[in-house]
Amino acid sequence: MKIKTLQKEDDKYIQQAAQLLVEGFKENWPNAWPDLGAALEEVNECLSEDRICRIAVDENDNVLGWIGAISQYDGNVWELHPIVVDINHRRKGIGRLLVKDLEEQVRQRGGITIQAGSDDENNMTSLSNVDLYDNLLDRIRDIKNFKGHPYEFYLKLGFKIIGVMPDANGLGKPDIYLGKRVIDWPNQTSNS
Structure with missing residues (x-):
């Protein structure tokens, strides 16, 4: 490949x-x-x-x-x-390789951070179907994945949940924001 x-x-x-x-x-x-x-x-x-x-x-x-x-x-x-x-080639590292390649492409263009939004439109996580304006930070900290939502894919690649947009896709259907710095912070080791 x-x-x-x-x-x-x-x-x-x-x-x-x-x-x-x-x-x-x-x-x-x-x-x-x-x-x-x-x-x-x-x-x-x-x-x-x-x-x-x-x-x-x-x-x-x-x-x-x-x-x-x-x-x-x-x-x-x-x-x-x-x-x-491709659905027949998932869980074989292709997505991970694509993200790693993208990180390098962003670095080459002088970028610092990659961000991604990952919608939860059908109750895949504990952030859906609840009022996120009530205890938002606790809800983000205690997030649970019920149905294979891709936010965990990003977390495994070093991304962090950096926020949530409540009701982005309708009442109780948020967009989960994730981010990752692709350059080194001064005096620290690489985040990639």
């Missing part, structure tokens, strides 16, 4: 990346990219010059996963958006 930049002329890869979005999000986030047209629009937006768009390709030249990032705060922060791995 190799990771490389997705290019505007890579029609085959673009189609495969879009299909991964539809398939990868349909179970828990079906409205994210409900069809190939919406997914193709997302992939093409990710190909603009102010973004990062990287794909993992197998030995048969098929896209196994892809990751994108959007520059924010004058390039100091990059929003990881989106990330998806």
Whole structure:
């Protein structure tokens, strides 16, 4: 497997990346990219010059996963958006490799932090279906994963929960914000 930049002329890869979005999000986030047209629009937006768009390709030249990032705060922060791995190739380290590669891409562009939002629209964590304005910090500290929410994937890669947007997707449906610094803090070892 190799990771490389997705290019505007890579029609085959673009189609495969879009299909991964539809398939990868349909179970828990079906409205994210409900069809190939919406997914193709997302992939093409990710190909603009102010973004990062990287794909993992197998030995048969098929896209196994892809990751994108959007520059924010004058390039100091990059929003990881989106990330998806083929459902038949999950839990094999592809997502981890894509995130590590993205960290290096962000560092090369002078970025400091990567942030990601991870919605909880269907009661996957203890942060959903509750009033987060009541004891928010305690609720974040005591978060529980009920149904395989991806926030734990990010935590394993060194991200921290840096906040929550209550009701982002409707009453009791928050967006969980995670972040990770990709450069060393002065006089400390690497966070990556």
